[in-house]
Amino acid sequence: MVTPFDLNTSYEDLLAQKLTNVPTQDKRETSLIYQATAANTAETVQILFTLMNFENQMFADTAPRENLVRRAAERGLSANPATLAIRKGIFNIDVPIGARFSQEEYNYVVLEKIENGVFKMECETVGEVGNFETGQLIPIDYIEDLEAAKLTDVLIPGENEEDTEAFRSRYFNSFESVSFGGNRADYKERVGNIPGVGGARIYRAKYGGGTVGVTIIDSTYSKPSTALVDLVQQLVDPLDAQGDGVGLAPIDHIVTISAVTETIVNIATTLTLQSGWSFADVESAIKEVIDGYFKEIAELWAKAVTKQEDNTGLIVRISQIETRILGVNGVIDIANTTLNGGASNLELDKEAIPLRGAFSG
Numbered sequence: 075m076v077t078p079f080d081l082n083t084s085y086e087d088l089l090a091q092k093l094t095n096v097p098t099q100d101k102r103e104t105s106l107i108y109q110a111t112a113a114n115t116a117e118t119v120q121i122l123f124t125l126m127n128f129e130n131q132m133f134a135d136t137a138p139r140e141n142l143v144r145r146a147a148e149r150g151l152s153a154n155p156a157t158l159a160i161r162k163g164i165f166n167i168d169v170p171i172g173a174r175f176s177q178e179e180y181n182y183v184v185l186e187k188i189e190n191g192v193f194k195m196e197c198e199t200v201g202e203v204g205n206f207e208t209g210q211l212i213p214i215d216y217i218e219d220l221e222a223a224k225l226t227d228v229l230i231p232g233e234n235e236e237d238t239e240a241f242r243s244r245y246f247n248s249f250e251s252v253s254f255g256g257n258r259a260d261y262k263e264r265v266g267n268i269p270g271v272g273g274a275r276i277y278r279a280k281y282g283g284g285t286v287g288v289t290i291i292d293s294t295y296s297k298p299s300t301a302l303v304d305l306v307q308q309l310v311d312p313l314d315a316q317g318d319g320v321g322l323a324p325i326d327h328i329v330t331i332s333a334v335t336e337t338i339v340n341i342a343t344t345l346t347l348q349s350g351w352s353f354a355d356v357e358s359a360i361k362e363v364i365d366g367y368f369k370e371i372a373e374l375w376a377k378a379v380t381k382q383e384d385n386t387g388l389i390v391r392i393s394q395i396e397t398r399i400l401g402v403n404g405v406i407d408i409a410n411t412t413l414n415g416g417a418s419n420l421e422l423d424k425e426a427i428p429l430r431g432a433f434s435g
Contacts, residue, residue: 179203
């Protein structure tokens with residue numbers, strides 16, 4: 075009887091199993107039976123590898139992106155595509171709609187007038203690359219009387235194509251909470267898929283009976299611009315037809331979109347630095363790691379799924395801040411850390427994310 079083996083069986087174990095089923099006594103490596111079995115085993119291992127690869131292709135936890143997309147399509151899910159950043163441009167005159175400008179590596183086109191001399195600009199390159207640069211704009215074509223052109227705020231962040239592992243997580247999360255007809259999961263899925271939105275928290279009857287409050291964060295895990303809030307409001311439940319069901323929200327749902335708030339966190343601490351180092355040498359690195367920690371908190375805010383999570387404020391922890399600062403080159407020790415003057419952790423409002431304020435060390 076042949077001993078069963080799984081797809082992960084190694085060449086050596088498989089060869090040994092096969093040789094145990096051969097009645098001959100001469101199983102030396104130079105023997106004919108050994109040589110024939112070894113060659114056959116190599117072929118078998120290749121077949122097992124192919125079968126294991128097929129198995130991994132079938133299941134969502136191991137499937138490569140192409141097959142994961144096909145599997146997720148069975149649940150009506152698709153990977154979020156890359157989007158274009160919408161920025162604010164400020165000019166000394168009203169420039170023509172459709173005029174194109176360059177700023178460093180990327181080009182921007184004028185989309186819409188906001189007010190005199192202020193326009194929405196769309197990056198021509200998809201993804202997050204359009205979110206970062208600011209400064210002088212150079213017209214690609216001549217514009218008469220143009221003397222000043224500047225690229226400033228991010229109105230709607232551009233997003234990269236959804237990462238494979240993020241999409242995989244979203245696929246599995248879809249089994250945890252089924253979206254249907256305006257329930258909490260439905261709002262989170264629909265609002266979260268709007269370009270520029272990084273996540274949403276949902277509040278029942280926030281402004282009275284029949285109302286739904288939706289608080290959003292942008293895709294960079296920052297406070298969204300007024301333009302993004304207005305866009306989401308228009309798509310979900312336009313203000314001039316609230317409750318009529320003309321947007322994504324079901325009829326009779328009066329939905330109000332608002333932006334996540336920011337809580338300023340002032341940090342004071344006592345640092346011990348290496349000999350020869352000054353506070354100026356470590357200040358920028360310390361602020362960078364604090365900002366990184368605060369972004370992690372904002373990401374947790376965006377990933378809230380349940381009603382309990384939506385109604386729970388996150389906590390800025392002194393221990394986490396100190397741990398990160400201790401990892402900065404030049405810092406030996408840290409003590410007496412306070413947040414907004416208090417020596418304890420800072421609990422945020424349920425609709426707030428932290429924003430670094432003053433830092434002294």
